[in-house]
Amino acid sequence: ETxxxxxxxxxxxxxxxxxxxxxEQHLGHNAMYWYKQSAKKPLELMxxxxxxxxxxxxxxxxxxxxxxxxxxxxxxxxxxLQPEDSALYLCASSQRVYNEQFFGPGTxxxxx
Amino acid sequence: QKxxxxxxxPLSVPEGAIASLNCTYSDRVSQSFFWYRQYSGKSPELIxxxxxxxxxxxxxxxxxxxxxxxYVSLLIRDSQPSDSATYLCAVKAGGNTPLVFGKGTRLxxxx
Numbered sequence: 001e002t003x004x005x006x007x008x009x010x011x012x013x014x015x016x017x018x019x020x021x022x023x024e025q026h027l028g029h030n031a032m033y034w035y036k037q038s039a040k041k042p043l044e045l046m047x048x049x050x051x052x053x054x055x056x057x058x059x060x061x062x063x064x065x066x067x068x069x070x071x072x073x074x075x076x077x078x079x080x081l082q083p084e085d086s087a088l089y090l091c092a093s094s095q096r097v098y099n100e101q102f103f104g105p106g107t108x109x110x111x112x
Numbered sequence: 113q114k115x116x117x118x119x120x121x122p123l124s125v126p127e128g129a130i131a132s133l134n135c136t137y138s139d140r141v142s143q144s145f146f147w148y149r150q151y152s153g154k155s156p157e158l159i160x161x162x163x164x165x166x167x168x169x170x171x172x173x174x175x176x177x178x179x180x181x182x183y184v185s186l187l188i189r190d191s192q193p194s195d196s197a198t199y200l201c202a203v204k205a206g207g208n209t210p211l212v213f214g215k216g217t218r219l220x221x222x223x
């Protein structure tokens with residue numbers, strides 16, 4: 001595997017489900033990010049981790065819960081989501097925090 | 113509120129022409145500027161970074177930065193249908209500050 005990988009690529013879940021998104025970077029980077037991309041809106045930064053420590057949490061609802069067990073892996077745990085949470089969720093990584101970022105393929109999430 | 117503005121398009125250019133994509137930003141202390149290309153249904157791909165005033169060329173792509181006027185542009189020479197995508201501009205102030213993205217400009221290269 002090369003670059004940044006994300007699983008699953010597509011996810012459909014009900015409002016009462018609990019699911020997790022997984023991201024893995026194979027670039028030896030020290031920072032990882034979760035972004036949300038909705039139609040007609042700029043990319044929204046959700047969470048930032050630098051060397052496994054969370055450095056940014058942009059007023060994201062608590063139904064989104066990040067986890068960074070090491071510098072190569074990042075998770076986004078989802079529970080009791082709302083239909084407006086349907087979007088493309090992108091993981092990214094960079095050598096140092098807030099430097100050039102490289103994106104994974106994304107998870108297309110649909111909340112019914 | 114730091115803002116990055118891009119014309120949403122679509123910008124239509126004929127094959128072989130020069131496509132010019134523009135981006136303006138509000139934060140005067142911005143220091144790093146990035147262009148990402150995003151094909152429909154795919155994730156953003158970094159294509160250019162520029163940090164100082166002037167032009168930076170990479171193949172058919174040229175990024176132009178004018179900090180005094182607070183704009184950055186991307187020129188694509190000899191445009192190809194495969195260049196059809198949405199181009200995102202991202203801007204960063206100095207230090208540990210996040211990237212701020214524009215909404216993107218959709219480019220359509222007509223064969």
